[in-house]
Amino acid sequence: MSCEDLKNADDPAARADGCEECLRDGTTWVHLRRCLTCGHIGCCDSSPHKHATAHFHEVGHPVIQSFEPGEDWRWCYLHEVVG
Numbered sequence: 001m002s003c004e005d006l007k008n009a010d011d012p013a014a015r016a017d018g019c020e021e022c023l024r025d026g027t028t029w030v031h032l033r034r035c036l037t038c039g040h041i042g043c044c045d046s047s048p049h050k051h052a053t054a055h056f057h058e059v060g061h062p063v064i065q066s067f068e069p070g071e072d073w074r075w076c077y078l079h080e081v082v083g
Contacts (some may be wrong), residue, residue, distance in 0.1 A: 005076045006083040009063040012039035019043040021051045031068055033075075037061035053077070 012035075019029040019042055029043030033052035038061060042052030052064055062078045074083045 003079045003081040005062045009036040015039045016041045033064040034067040035061045036063040
């Protein structure tokens with residue numbers, strides 16, 4: 001399946017070095033994801049608070065990218081496609 005959201009995703013600078021909400025709240029994360037619309041850094045769905053997915057539901061930015069060293073895959077929440 002072709003996904004225009006993945007193809008057209010931007011490449012904004014990361015807004016933090018860790019999950020923004022976890023850093024604010026003093027909680028921990030497992031893996032990090034960067035929003036490719038605004039640069040928000042959130043924790044993955046394996047993390048207790050799932051802040052990357054919460055960011056999507058709150059603001060509707062559709063594409064994230066792994067923010068883990070050596071990984072560059074992207075995920076579109078709207079079409080449930082990895083790229």
